[in-house]
Amino acid sequence: MLKRFDNIPREFEAIKDKDETIYWVDQPAFVPFILSGLPFLIFGIVWFVISSSFFGVFKTGMGDMPSGLTTTVFLFALLHQFPFYLSVFNFVRLFLVHRNTYYGYSNKRVMHRTGFMGIDFKTIDYDKIQNIEVNVNPLERYLDVGSILIFSGEIIASDRGSRSAYTTFKSIKDPYTIFKKIKEVSVDIKTDWSYPNVLRPEENPGYKTKYKGD
Numbered sequence: 001m002l003k004r005f006d007n008i009p010r011e012f013e014a015i016k017d018k019d020e021t022i023y024w025v026d027q028p029a030f031v032p033f034i035l036s037g038l039p040f041l042i043f044g045i046v047w048f049v050i051s052s053s054f055f056g057v058f059k060t061g062m063g064d065m066p067s068g069l070t071t072t073v074f075l076f077a078l079l080h081q082f083p084f085y086l087s088v089f090n091f092v093r094l095f096l097v098h099r100n101t102y103y104g105y106s107n108k109r110v111m112h113r114t115g116f117m118g119i120d121f122k123t124i125d126y127d128k129i130q131n132i133e134v135n136v137n138p139l140e141r142y143l144d145v146g147s148i149l150i151f152s153g154e155i156i157a158s159d160r161g162s163r164s165a166y167t168t169f170k171s172i173k174d175p176y177t178i179f180k181k182i183k184e185v186s187v188d189i190k191t192d193w194s195y196p197n198v199l200r201p202e203e204n205p206g207y208k209t210k211y212k213g214d
Contacts, residue, residue, distance in 0.1 A: 025104035028171040044087025103169040146175030
């Protein structure tokens with residue numbers, strides 16, 4: 001049975017339609033959400049150690065250098081360690097983003113709310129969803145969570161080519177159940193839009209029909 005929210009959770013008040021029914025809203029699990037930045041952080045630390053060691057050996061081998069050259073080498077070393085700074089920033093960013101991150105789905109669409117400095121909303125109507133899948137990496141499996149990836153046809157282009165852009169419900173509890181529920185509502189809604197069926201009232205107002213769910 002889908003859970004209905006008679007009072008819309010405040011996290012989605014700003015974008016809820018008058019006739020919209022919310023079935024599920026939740027935040028990502030805190031620990032696995034934060035730990036998703038751990039691989040990048042480890043890479044950054046390893047980069048920092050190797051970079052620092054290299055410039056330490058370089059400075060020792062060069063002996064006394066002119067002050068101007070020393071300053072140049074120092075600034076280059078700082079710039080060279082940019083991946084480390086970025087990995088630390090990303091890890092801190094995840095702490096700040098988590099409190100603003102909520103996922104949900106309704107009788108009209110799936111909803112994604114997040115934000116670092118401000119709040120950003122993204123919604124995908126069911127007719128735009130082309131594919132939906134569950135991804136559970138080893139860490140998420142250990143922590144009993146998973147991620148749902150939703151593809152709506154978005155493509156990110158870059159100099160290296162293009163790739164599909166997914167909207168991700170990251171590190172959520174019971175991902176397989178949520179996946180099945182979203183699929184179920186999506187199929188029902190698309191069918192209801194395309195063909196008259198038992199979900200429509202006897203007097204059919206067409207596209208204004210309201211999906212009733214289970």
